[in-house]
Amino acid sequence: MSDRTTAQSTPALTRWEQRAEAPLFVASLLFLLGYATRVLAPHDAELWRDIALALVGAMWLLFVIDYAVRIRLSGLGHRFVRVHWLDTLVLVLPLLRPLRVVKVYTAIQKRRDEPRLSLYARVMTYAGMTSLLLGFSAALAVYHLEHGAPGASIRTFGDAVWWACATLTTVGYGDAVPVTPLGRVVAAGLMACGLALLGAVTGSSSSWLIQAFRREDEKGPPASG
Template identity: 40%
Template sequence: MRGMDGQSAQARWEQVTQRPLLALAVGFAVAYAVPIVDKTAGHSLTTVCTAVEWVVWGAFAGDYLVRLAMSRQRKQFVRTHWLDLCAVLLPLLQPLRLLRMVSTLMLVGRRARMASQIQLTTYVVGAVVGLLMFGSLAVLSVERDSPNGNIRTLGDALWWSFTTMTTVGYGDHAPTTGLGRMVAVGLMLSGIALLGVVTANIATWFLARFEKDDVEERRQTEAIEALTAEVRALRAEVAALREPSAPLREPSAKT
């Protein structure tokens, strides 16, 4: 009973905190984007945005610790949620804004996947939008001030992110810095992974549809065979009724 209560408490916690954490993630995205998009942002605004980023990261870290405390088997929880732990510890290893963005996206993705009411299509769409935003802002922040860079505006960054995620790669815009190329590699791998998820989802839908049609076809075939057997039985009964009955023999007279 104690284990069941712990599991129920953890499930209730995840259900209650899902929407607030997603709202915090949106606030993090805004705080991350403002200093990059607005070149005229002052020191005070940048400081506020950085504080918001750390507060959101702290909320996700606290959520991980609470779920760990509620877990009955904590060692197994750490083993099965190692990606969550890496996302929590990542900003502490190197306090860069880019790493805080990566860790927050990872944590949002992990929490979204645990929510049963979020369907695969919604998750894929959210992942695409999040990766496009992350890739665009990240590459713009590191490439805009590069002497040889050709990604200077948010429009250029969005176009580059879209062509990179779809693995088209026109080559009209490309990162020139080491960190920008690292972002490009991550975006390409993410785009390939999402494309694989979408392809697998479509293939699964078609297979399920074909299987459903096959089951329906087999059901109709069995019904037709059963109806055919009944018709044959009725024909046999009718034929038996139409046959002339044998004449009755008269009893022999007693002598």
């Protein structure tokens, strides 16, 4: 039996994931709020920056606890890191937690007999939510890394948002580009995510159109009087 099959056949892990995904998504939003406050708050607002840092630390501790519980309930031990690579990635880089939007929605839908949205509507919803949260996270990270760097073209948070929009949509105007090594790593990751999201939306739209045309063809021309 494969590691993946073992993980999926653990009832305790499945129950934990269904119960914890939505609260952890809220925690990820709080983490993002704390990080945004820490990055964007003026340097003289020490109280707010300290509160934001405490919020970020508390939310990350929740992520660590959740990760430890998942390892214990899975029964996989150290193999959990490889089988659940997305969980490991977002633990190390919490700003990537928006990538778990799909798993959150899936966990919620498992509590219902049927999804409330069609497949195509769900793809659009996933892509929209992921683009918004991932773009905002990337803009924060790049602004944090770039705005004080020598020769940087991303000096304000507005510049960072513009850069994130251009990168996610694969337009890439080139008027704002990261110059630091870590900033370019963030940019490469956002490019990959932008291509994946664009491919998902394009593929879903094409499939929907093909099925719509096929249904029209099956109806045939109206019968003449």
